Every structure is written in structure tokens, then in C-alpha cells.
Amino acid sequence: NFGDKGLPLMGGGDWNDGMNKVGYQGKGQSVWLGWFLATVLKEFIPVCEIMEDNTRVAKYRQVVDQLKAALEEYAWDGQWYKRAFFDQGTPLGSKENSECTIDSIAQSWSVISGLGDKERSKTALESVEKYLINEEEGIIALLTPPFSDSELDPGYIKSYVPGVRENGGQYTHAATWVIKAFAILGEGDKAYSLFSLINPINHSRTQIESAKYKVEPYVIAADVYTNSQHLGRGGWTWYTGSSGWMYIVGLEDILGFKVEKDKLIMDPCIPKAWEEYSIRYSYKNTKYLIKVINPHGVNKGVRKIYYDGKPFFDKYICLVDDGKEHEIYVEMG
Secondary structure, eight states, X not given: OBOTTSOBBOTTOSSOTTOTTTTTTSOOEEHHHHHHHHHHHHHHHHHHHHTTOHHHHHHHHHHHHHHHHHIIIIIBOSSSBOOEEOTTSOEESSTTXXXXXXXXXXXXXXXXXXXXXXXHHHHHHHHHHHHTEETTTTEEOSEESOSSSSSOOOSGGGGSOTTBTTBTSEEHHHHHHHHHHHHHTTOHHHHHHHHXXXXXXXXXXXXXXXXXXXXXXXXXXXXXXXXXXXXXOBOSBOOHHHHHHHHHIIIIIISOEEEETTEEEEOOBOOTTOOEEEEEEEEXXXXXXXXXXXXXXXXXXXXXXXXXXXXXXXXXXXOOOSSSEEEEEEEEO
């Protein structure tokens, strides 16, 4: 269901269920959901092709194209993408707003979807870096400024204290998407720096840091406060939504280790200063010993792959369960 701008209707909220009044009257539209829906459809089209459901293939391709066009036409705000439009057409996540001027997930998903204009997406992430990343406190905020006194009523998100949880705090689930977006753009130094920035162990290295953070250093916190009275304090912990994404982003987007059924793909995006690293992977009863070297000091790009000592030229390695040990040697460059 789409609105007058060709963007998905927001209904009672999208990823951020706290924005449950943006589309309260059934006309509000979500920019983030536009990127997300297009991503889901793009990945579902091959399934439809396998099933020879050509009607859906044609329909979904058309919807993806329409979404891409609508997002670029209506959502771009000059330096970043807007977040949504209220029932009356008022933008949210725009320079027109005094609160929630910028929201991170509309920017990160313009990259993750692969559909955003490349120059615009790059500019959007620069805006995220400028307005939402606090390196001194180790925080990647969800949005800024928090909702507080403006007339806009996006929903129950506004009932949270400014700078707490979704209302302008770090919502770690979304913070991992920012890291993923930088990795997709090939910015390995930035991606790893931000990964380290929100790593809970780095919020508890000293007694002073631990006293500020206040929660466990060995699990992911769903949120970290940006509120000035509680700056840097962790919220609720053991959140699997955030920890799952943190794990995936670290393993797949930074270390570049991706397994799809019985296929292994190596495509790292790492800091230039990393000289090498290794991964031990068990595929059923078979061990794969993977070594990645970076002799040319690059962020991204695979130059050579050797499989059991022989040059390998395919895009992926077929995993076999033969009970042996196999060596994979990846040279970046």
C-alpha cells in the first residue's frame, strides 16, 4: 500500500514502532520502509524466478523501480534523506524539523538497499558522521535532536526522556546498520573504528567508564543514552536484535566471511593497517583454515585466492564435507 508520493504507508509504525502516530490517519508514508521494501523485493525476485512465477517477477521489478524513483524525488533533503511524511504531508527527519532533523536508518538503508544514488548516499553518511556520531562518548545516535517541545506528535517515542532509547539515544540495532553501510561503501577504517566505538568492552575499560556505562561489558546493550544527565549510560541489555546484527556486521561485512548454504564467499572490508588475520571454520565434519593477508594496505578488494595451494578463480568456494582440512589463502590488493 502506497501513499500519494509513491512511498509505503507507515500505518502504526515501521521499524520504529514508537513513531506510531506518523501515519495515524492512514496517509503517512515511510522513507525507511521504502528502502527496506525494495530490498526485500529485490531478494525475493530470484525465488519467484525459480518458481517460474513470472507475474510476480514483473510486478516486483516494477515496484522496485517505482520506489527508487519516488525515494529520490521526494525523500532527498539536500544533505540526507528524510525519514517519513506525516498524514498531512509534513516531513520528518528533515532540515525543516526542529526535532528529529536527521534519522540514521534512512541514510544507512539507502546504502544497504543498493538503490540510493551513490553520491547522495555518500553525502548522507557524511551527515550521519557529522550529526549522529559522538566519538568521544562512543555513541552512534539514532536521531537528533530528540523529540521534546515541538508541536509534532510522532507517537509514543515522544514520551521517552530526550536522549533515551529511540528518542535520540543510541539504538544499537540501528547503529550496526550505520557500520554496515560504511563497509559496503568500502570504508574499512571507518567501519572498524565505529565497530570498536560501540563495542561494550570499550565502554568499561576503567572504573570511571564502568561507573558511567553501568551495565554488563560482555553483552550488547539495546540502547545507550545521549541525555546529558545520563550520557554514556547503557540501557537494557542482552538484546538479540542488536547482538545478531553486531555479529553479522563484524563477521560478514568487515571480515568478509559469508556462507550461503554450501558456498563460501570472501570479500573483506578492513582497516588498511591490518596486515593479516585468520579464520577457522567448521563445515559439518570438515575444517577450513582461512588466512587473509593485506600486503598492499587496502580497505577492500581481493587480488588472489589459493585453495589448497592452487590458484582459485571462481566467485565462491563450494564447501565439501569430506572430513579433511582445507586451506584457503586470500590476498587483498
